[in-house]
Amino acid sequence: MFLNRRIWIVLCTLGVAFGVPTEIVESPDSVNSTLEYDSQFCHPLVIGHRGASGYAPEHTLGSYALAALMGADYVEPDLVITKDRRLVARHDNELGLTTDVSLHPEFADRYTNKTIDGKQMSGWFTEDFTLAELKTLRAVERIPNIRPGNSRMDGAFQIPTFQEIIELIKGLESSQNRIIGLYPEIKHSTYFESLGLPMEQLVVDILHSYGYQGSHAPVYIQSFEINNLKRLKRMTGIRLLQLYDSPDMTPFDQIEKENAPTYADMATPEGLAEVAKYAYAVGPDKSYIIPRDAENNLGEPTTFVHDAHEAGLKVHPYTFRAENAFLPTDCRNKMYPNLSSALGNLAAEITAYFNAGIDGLFSDQPDIPVRIRTGCLRNIN
DSSP states (O other), X not given: OXXXXXXXXXXXHHHHHHOOOSOOOOOOSOOOXXXXXXXXXXXXXXXXXXXXXXXXXXXXXXXXXXXXHTTOSEEEOXXXXXXXXXXXXXXXXXXXXXXXXXXXXXXXXXXXXXXXXXXXXXXXXXXXXOHHHHTTXXXXXSOTTTOGGGGGGTTSOOOOBHHHHHHHHXXXXXXXXXXXXXXXXXXXXXXXXXXXXXXXXXXXXXXXXXXXXXXXXXXXXXXXXXXXXXXXXXXXXXXXXXXXXXXXXXXXXXXTSTTOOOXXXXXXXXXXXXXTTTOSEEEEBGGGTSOBOTTSOBOOOOSHHHHHHHTTOEEOOBOBOXXXXXXXXXXXXXXXXXXXXXXXXXXXXXXXXXXXXXXXXXXXXXXXXXXXXXXXXXXXX
């Protein structure tokens, strides 16, 4: 597999800009295909959330490459679908926040209002565009007020397809001589299915076509919904992860059911046992594990990790971010505690979660958890 010249220029530029290493400690010479690939990774696992989105615009080849170069074990693309049934990476199917679509007069008439997962939204939506049309857009930083530095790369990257991401990762595996996993999330499954654009079989077919099959493959497929994960369980042996939103919310595909479970119900020992029937792991909001107190400081750990492990589930919470805007008060930048963009002590927050027994985590700055993992030969110093 050959990466085109432009991608290699991007990788070199990222390496110079961030000082990331170009060599990674060699992984074992051979991999026993009967083992789960996670046995080849350091632990807890580090998942590059939307790539290395703390340093580059999210869901771009640059962001994914940077996460891999920083030593992330997995990179996470959120998947949505186009009018012509192509899977692309965006956190939302609405394009206004993360692309320059508003600057394209040829698409002005695509602006519309929709109800997605019960929420009213206005903007431009991937399902109204062909892939060729999306390729004329360029990615921009989602939160420039918090990450102004990322805006310097506005316009540098296209919206990538799922296949382009896989091919990038395959190329980086070869150049770094190590395994790099994929952690795709299927977004808005019920909504897209209602449009006649189901995503699950497409995701599975693409993964299988690249050789990702069975529970040993370095892949997790994740979703906030339940029914699609149960369908995926019948489609593939690839490991599945149940995401958890706010405790008082109900998975969208369950809302119309009598006695529909909330995520809080799914977090009880009984609920976790039910999840374990179709999922290998759970991805809770990190507050399920260590809630914050009245002063927004880190509180005491709950029993969530213990209960999930008792059910046979791995625990990969989200999302760990270094800016004050996302940190507990006791981990914020001491000199600029009220500046939302200031970088605080993310390492301290992550250490508390490592001590709580988690098996992995999603981070926008994957270099930080990679650096502070202990007893790991692949740590990057």
